Amino acid sequence: MRYFFELSYLGTAYHGWQKQPNAVSVQEKIEQVLKRLLQENIEIVGAGRTDAGVHAKQLFAHFDTEVCLNREELLYKMNSMLPKDIAVTRIFRVKTDAHARFDAISRSYEYQLAQRKDPFLIDQAYYLKQDLDVDKMNEAAGILKNYRNFKCFSKSRTDVKTYNCTIKSAEWKSTGELLVFHITADRFLRNMVRAIVGTLLEIGQKKNSVEDLHKIIKSEDRGRAGTSVPARGLFLTRIEYLNIEVD
Known part of the structure; x- marks a missing residue:
């Protein structure tokens, strides 16, 4: 059984x-x-x-x-x-x-970003005090849904048959004193969410433009994307299945 x-x-x-x-x-x-x-x-x-x-x-x-x-x-x-x-x-x-x-049909992650120092979030959020243009970050996040190949966000040494993923939603939301990135897809590559967040933060800090994201994704080059953010802010939040239970 x-x-x-x-x-x-x-x-x-x-x-x-x-x-x-x-x-x-x-x-x-x-x-x-x-x-x-x-x-x-x-x-x-x-x-x-x-x-x-x-x-x-x-x-x-x-x-x-x-x-x-x-x-x-x-x-x-x-x-x-x-x-x-x-x-x-x-x-x-x-x-x-x-x-x-x-059999999982979708997976969801959240990444928690704290913009003020909070000792109670030391292991559960990434502290970044710089000002961010969240509107630009959300504009860039919306672009992700238009692509399938996300090799540029994958860990370099990984054994996968395909770099294709279908991103169903991607959005930044303010939750109390946290800025939280929500993303759902059918599958994720190794290190993918942390690399996406790092890339979006560079856009929010105006180190890159929203249009640069198209070039980064099309390059399929991990070196073109942003630095991966620390693991401590990342949460796997939901996994969905269809008709698997017996009782």
Whole structure:
């Protein structure tokens, strides 16, 4: 049987989602707990691979087991055993071929920018005190929806078959004392959101023009885009699926 679970985590203490040698990951912590609780080696597959220091307000992952689970009891025990910065929200059974990564139809991220120093946001927002032209940044963000190939925003050394993504929405909004970038797409490349934010900030600081964004995207050259902003301001916020639940 295949189960999905929904979780959230503060990524500050972790070297990203994906399990790896000589580094602590979110995936590793969850697999250790499931192994103890189910008394079998459990491998989980996540819907995405957040980088070191990136947070998730909503992430899904799946695992297989022959055990008919008491899901409420498992949920309680997992949360009791997991670190305080990782929480599981729910566990549900899905179709046997449902896949947390490949069946996701959209993913949404937010990037939080603080323009005044706030010690309580030190691990959850990027502090940038320069004045920004947010109207220009939003004008540039709208351009993203007109393109498909985003190689210019991808990490240079990455193994992907295509650099094509469909961006459904991209917008800056003021939320209290934060300036937050919201973006939704069918998929994202490694480092893509942080590179987009860095590029838009350069436009907001008038280092580049809105029209320059067309040239940057068409160049397919990572060196032409802006510097990636720090990971601490990035949150994976929503993942959507269609018709995967059994009960």
